[in-house]
Amino acid sequence: TMTVSFVDHAGRRHQCAKTGYHAKVNLLASSKDIQVAFSVVGGSAIFKVDRSLPEAPWVKDVQGRHLPETFVYDSDPPRHVQYFIRGPSLHSFVFDVDEREDSESLLELISRDYHCVRTMQVAYTDSSGARQEWSSTGYNVKCHLPSEARNVEVHFSVVGGGPVRKVDRR
Numbered sequence: 134t135m136t137v138s139f140v141d142h143a144g145r146r147h148q149c150a151k152t153g154y155h156a157k158v159n160l161l162a163s164s165k166d167i168q169v170a171f172s173v174v175g176g177s178a179i180f181k182v183d184r185s186l187p188e189a190p191w192v193k194d195v196q197g198r199h200l201p202e203t204f205v206y207d208s209d210p211p212r213h214v215q216y217f218i219r220g221p222s223l224h225s226f227v228f229d230v231d232e233r234e235d236s237e238s239l240l241e242l243i244s245r246d247y248h249c250v251r252t253m254q255v256a257y258t259d260s261s262g263a264r265q266e267w268s269s270t271g272y273n274v275k276c277h278l279p280s281e282a283r284n285v286e287v288h289f290s291v292v293g294g295g296p297v298r299k300v301d302r303r
Contacts, residue, residue, distance in 0.1 A: 134172050135216075139164040160210075167206040169216070176222030178202075189228060202227050233277055240287060242274040250292040257282040 134152045141147060142163040151158055152174060160167065171179035180199040181192040192200050204214075211232040219228045233239060242253040252270040259265050260281040267276055270292055278285065289297035 134174060136170050136172070138166075138168040140166040164210070165206075165208045167210055169204040169206075169214075170201060171216070171218065171225075171227065173222045173225050176225065179218060179225045179227060182226045182228070184228065184230075189226065191226075204230070229273065231275065238278045238280065238282070240276045240278060242271075242289065244272045247272060249294075251297065252290045252292060254288045254290070255285065257285040 134150050135156045135158065136148065136150045137158045137160070138146060138148045139160055141161070146166075149158060173179065178201045181202040182189040183192055194200055204216075206214075212234045213232070215231040216227050217229040217231075218225055220226050231239065240253070240255060242251060244251045250270060250272065251274075252268060253274045253276065254266070254268045255276045255278070256264060256266045257278060259279065265282075269276070291297060
């Protein structure tokens with residue numbers, strides 16, 4: 134369950150909750166003091182992990198208790214925020230957060246084969262006509278493209294191997 138609390142343009146606090154695998158809440162652009170928290174139906178609150186470390190250890194207070202994960206956006210929040218949750222019902226955590234503006238597009242590579250690391254290479258022409266290039270390697274790679282990007286090319290390869298080949302999935 135995603136619980137969202139916010140203050141509207143008149144200064145009144147509102148709260149709404151959505152449950153499901155693809156819960157979505159739309160807020161007015163004038164919303165402020167936005168707080169987002171999560172819990173699992175039949176489980177517990179979703180607790181904070183340190184997403185900067187690969188093993189994503191639990192964040193605890195001085196007494197050793199797990200801290201609940203709450204995202205706070207005081208004013209001028211991103212136009213798009215998407216949270217990705219993993220784990221069983223009693224030990225779920227937010228493993229990734231995608232924040233971006235309406236003026237961006239997202240290219241994302243998700244590899245479920247943890248024995249094979251992949252690289253995504255992106256090239257595009259920016260608004261000034263200059264060619265821009267970007268590359269990253271991993272199991273979950275994201276590239277935010279500006280809205281004015283043109284002539285976008287995306288290539289994939291396997292680290293230590295060759296290119297990823299196109300497959301007809303029909």
